Amino acid sequence: MAKILKHREILLVIAIAVLLMAITLRFPGFVAPANLARVYNDTSILIILALGQMAVILTRCIDLSMAANLALCGMVAAMINAAFPGVPIPLVILAVVALGAVLGSINGLLVWKLDIPPIVVTLGTLTIYRGTIFLLSNGAWINAHQMSDAFKALPRAPLAGLPVLSWLSVLAIAAVYLLMTRTPVGRAFFAVGGNPHAAVYTGIDVGRTRFLAYCLSGALAGLSGYLWVSRYAVAYVDIAAGFELDIIAACVIGGISIAGGIGSVPGAVLGSLFLGVIKNALPVVNISPFAQLAISGTVIIIAVAVNARAEKRKGRVILKKAEAV
């Protein structure tokens, strides 16, 4: 399995390199280090979200409510800042991360305690969370002039050559990587998705593991909520609408199997970067930004077809034996 996974990540690196080369033919400035850093910075939020989605997908679930969760947490962060500009920013971030985790835990509890299919739960909470933003804000926007300077400055503050936003995503990658590879919970994510029945016999609580995955994705969505709102300096009901699809696309492109149990942190990061490069390159090479949706759709379909082939090769023999009995 390690071989296939490695194969997939190398494949993605090659795909991104080819993409970059093709762009360079039309516009040489794109691969300048400063611009690549800018592209990475622009993709940071997607990377953070994809890490959370990955944990959920690994356990055979899905979280369609991430973008709505992000928007709700972003709105709450902006409202706290607009009403009490004196509250220190780290405290605001802590509050929305906690709020995000709570919203995620609602998904997790419904999946864990009531056994409702994850897709139904998160389709439902998606509309509920979005609607809640409207109830909170009465449909009004919170604009740049209502936010304090410190609130807006943090993500773009330079630190050792990169903005804080980039560093936060690096931190998230490192933390989730350690969680996935060095802790029992991280291994449980893989075990639950790989074979839930076997996971039960090894003493893993499947429902609880899924619950924790949802808490993680919720907390990361909460963090992204603050980052999104402070970066674009505006909060309203529809921010990041439809972004949940980009997050899932990044995971699928990164080789994370929608059937659970297969995936890796580098895969999720590379999948996000692949989408990020496409998004940033379109205007440069004079393709209408309206084409982006169709391109990500096509990439999702190709990626899932490639994933399915990789998985088939692995599972065929065992399945046939089981069917013959």
Next chain:
Amino acid sequence: MAELNLSPRVIPDRLQSRGNRLLKSWESLLLVVAVLIFTINSFASPYFLDPWNLSDATFNFTEKAMIAFAMALVIIAGEIDLSVASIIALSSTVMGLAVSFGFDTPVLVAVGLGTGLVCGMINGLLITGLGLPSIVVTIGTMSLFRGLSFIILGDKAFTGYPASFAYFGQGYVWWVFSFEFVLFAVFAAIYSVVLHKTNFGRAVYAIGNNQTAALFSGVRVGRVKFILFLLTGLMAGIASICLTSRLGSTRPSIALGVELEVVTMVVLGGVSILGGSGTIPGVVLAAFIMGMVTFGFGLLNVPGIVMSIFIGVLLISVIALPILWARARRRAAH
């Protein structure tokens, strides 16, 4: 009784009587809820009990319900199609394109149906031909189909549909019965017969309950699933014709988020999201309930996004309540 509840697939040695089963069914519960909502609505607003107002209210659900019939079959067969709203958008865009080339109503209808069929075929081929999971494929085609509308339209809109095209969304067959409502009733009848009275319908249930067993009993699983996705595409095409005709214009963001409402309608109608069970009459009742609730809220000046919260809560609670109910009964039995 307690042992029976432990597993959902245990076969009882004695069947319940027909009347008893009918009385305890999900559909009769829906009927009670529908009557209740109807009564509450007619007390809450003096404008509710007007034949023309009620006729207007049917537009809230007829287009979505037509798709929900086909979606019910897809979900009973254990799959899902999240691309229906995007198929509406693409069909509508292609019809708008045809208008801009000067074609008239018959061609528009053919183009709308054809686009829906082609989209359904693409879904079907990817899912049954390549054996890919339907949820990811249709998330992908959801982006692809709407993305194509965005490429064709950008930030513009198609208008100028011919006057005769307006009949599908605005015409009335007889008195207050609109063309859309009659179409809805006809499709409700057709899908009821297909699902409950034909071999094809039995095959759909068989696939949803146990795909491998269905395959071994001679059901052409791939073919049936392909037809189901084709049907869903076609129904989305028909819904697109009605919606475009009703609005008289096309934007790429048309019917955004409708897939959620269609899935909610199907699940509310008692179709198990895990596949294998559900009925068309249930979906019809769910369509009426959702239509009347949104219409009632509308009369009371509740904003659309608050209604969507209600639909989200409805979706989760209709699945959660039976589970909690069964659990409480099991506890009481012990």
